[in-house]
Amino acid sequence: xxxxxxxxxxxxxxxxxxxxxxxxxxxxxxxxxxxxxxxxxxxxxxxxxxxxxxxxxxxxxxxxxxxxxxxxxxxxxxxxxxxxxxxxxxxxxxxxxxxxxxxxxxxxxxxxxx
Amino acid sequence: xxxxxxxxxxxxxxxxxxxxxxxxxxxxxxxxxxxxxxxxxxxxxxxxxxxxxxxxxxxxxxxxxxxxxxxxxxxxxxxxxxxxxxxxxxxxxxxxxxxxxxxxxxxxxxxxxx
Numbered sequence: 001x002x003x004x005x006x007x008x009x010x011x012x013x014x015x016x017x018x019x020x021x022x023x024x025x026x027x028x029x030x031x032x033x034x035x036x037x038x039x040x041x042x043x044x045x046x047x048x049x050x051x052x053x054x055x056x057x058x059x060x061x062x063x064x065x066x067x068x069x070x071x072x073x074x075x076x077x078x079x080x081x082x083x084x085x086x087x088x089x090x091x092x093x094x095x096x097x098x099x100x101x102x103x104x105x106x107x108x109x110x111x112x113x114x
Numbered sequence: 115x116x117x118x119x120x121x122x123x124x125x126x127x128x129x130x131x132x133x134x135x136x137x138x139x140x141x142x143x144x145x146x147x148x149x150x151x152x153x154x155x156x157x158x159x160x161x162x163x164x165x166x167x168x169x170x171x172x173x174x175x176x177x178x179x180x181x182x183x184x185x186x187x188x189x190x191x192x193x194x195x196x197x198x199x200x201x202x203x204x205x206x207x208x209x210x211x212x213x214x215x216x217x218x219x220x221x222x223x224x225x226x227x228x
Binding site: 107 | 144145146148155156157158159160163201203205215216217218219220221
């Protein structure tokens with residue numbers, strides 16, 4: 001158990017809908033990262049937050065947004081969903097935000113868009 | 115932009131040493147190079163990270179040449195339970211004040227045979 005929790009574990013929704021994925025980092029970790037993993041794209045970095053502020057950004061679509069709250073949990077919002085958004089979404093946490101990438105991953109949320 | 119290249123797959127037998135190399139150019143000057151292990155339907159698990167030369171922990175060694183354009187993960191005496199996908203993770207070069215990106219390689223599927 002990494003100490004990172006993600007909810008829900010599974011999510012099935014229709015195209016055009018909006019969903020919210022939630023992540024609670026390990027106790028003491030200030031950084032949260034979001035990743036998308038699909039069969040054809042591998043692990044894709046989406047975005048990183050550190051202590052409530054956006055710190056790094058990857059190939060995150062404009063339809064996607066994220067935030068980190070004062071209690072350090074984070075939410076990833078996916079809107080106007082398309083079939084191609086079906087994937088495993090992982091959240092990870094770490095102590096800091098630069099240099100070291102020793103991250104601890106949650107179990108993931110499997111999103112299926114029908 | 116940083117880019118990583120790893121072999122798609124490798125095979126080994128129990129008890130052998132396995133070396134997996136990741137090529138990465140244009141990585142961030144001050145960032146560590148980090149390796150992860152992933153089992154099916156689980157989040158990646160941190161193995162080891164290093165900046166230069168050689169780092170060793172209880173499960174692996176990591177070799178990084180002076181130019182930091184590649185890194186080699188060494189797994190001593192592999193067992194069947196080491197069958198997994200192995201990823202290297204690097205950060206973009208010269209992030210400075212701009213928002214940088216993190217890059218996972220496409221991963222190397224290691225299969226260990228009895």
